[in-house]
Amino acid sequence: DIQMTQSPSSLSVSVGDRVTITCRASQSIDNYLNWYQQKPGEAPKLLIYAASSLQSGVPSRFSGSGSGTDFTLTISSLQPEDLATYYCQQSYSPHTFGQGTKLEIK
Amino acid sequence: QVQLVQSGAEVKKPGASVNVSCKASGYTFSSYGIGWVRQAPGQGLEWMGWISAYKGNTNYAQNFQDRVTMTTEKSTNTAYMELRGLRSDDTAIFYCARVSLVFGVILDYWGQGTLVTVSS
Numbered sequence: 624d625i626q627m628t629q630s631p632s633s634l635s636v637s638v639g640d641r642v643t644i645t646c647r648a649s650q651s652i653d654n655y656l657n658w659y660q661q662k663p664g665e666a667p668k669l670l671i672y673a674a675s676s677l678q679s680g681v682p683s684r685f686s687g688s689g690s691g692t693d694f695t696l697t698i699s700s701l702q703p704e705d706l707a708t709y710y711c712q713q714s715y716s717p718h719t720f721g722q723g724t725k726l727e728i729k
Numbered sequence: 730q731v732q733l734v735q736s737g738a739e740v741k742k743p744g745a746s747v748n749v750s751c752k753a754s755g756y757t758f759s760s761y762g763i764g765w766v767r768q769a770p771g772q773g774l775e776w777m778g779w780i781s782a783y784k785g786n787t788n789y790a791q792n793f794q795d796r797v798t799m800t801t802e803k804s805t806n807t808a809y810m811e812l813r814g815l816r817s818d819d820t821a822i823f824y825c826a827r828v829s830l831v832f833g834v835i836l837d838y839w840g841q842g843t844l845v846t847v848s849s
Contacts, residue, residue: 657833666842672837691843693817712836714832715833718764718790723774
């Protein structure tokens with residue numbers, strides 16, 4: 624099975640920071656990669672699909688890039704409401720998730 | 730607007746089965762699939778599998794394929810996930826999500842989650 628590895632597992636950030644989260648696949652998944660945001664006590668929410676396509680309604684400060692095995696999620700200027708855990712997921716079978724990256728206030 | 734409303738919390742004994750429902754509204758049910766995701770307390774998201782609401786085809790994750798059955802009922806726009814042989818480490822929130830196949834499997838709308846507690 625294809626394994627998804629995110630880094631870092633946690634990140635201390637400040638409002639206004641540019642934040643980059645990395646997701647690596649154990650073999651090429653082209654650009655079959657989604658990103659989700661999960662706030663405490665809430666269901667996950669789709670942010671990015673197909674590695675770089677912004678889901679409708681998601682703020683433009685979120686962006687995704689990459690293809691093959693290496694992907695990034697970037698938040699251009701962190702807002703307080705962005706404090707959450709972020710997960711990547713391969714949309715290629717068997718659709719495994721990364722272990723998550725938790726953003727915490729510095 | 731798209732909504733997925735899941736059934737309420739359950740408490741089960743080890744070895745029992747649980748059946749979680751997910752009622753969809755706001756879109757054409759048979760044009761999408763329904764996926765299921767498990768999240769143990771304080772842990773990450775774990776893919777369980779998905780079902781096509783059009784044909785009823787299923788694709789289960791290897792970790793669950795011996796214990797899970799996913800079904801849909803088109804007449805009520807409802808999906809179901811049955812997990813058998815419950816163990817204490819199945820204590821988790823189970824989420825359903827709409828599966829869009831625009832580019833691979835994309836979980837574009839999620840239910841609120843159902844807490845299943847397994848305890849003797």
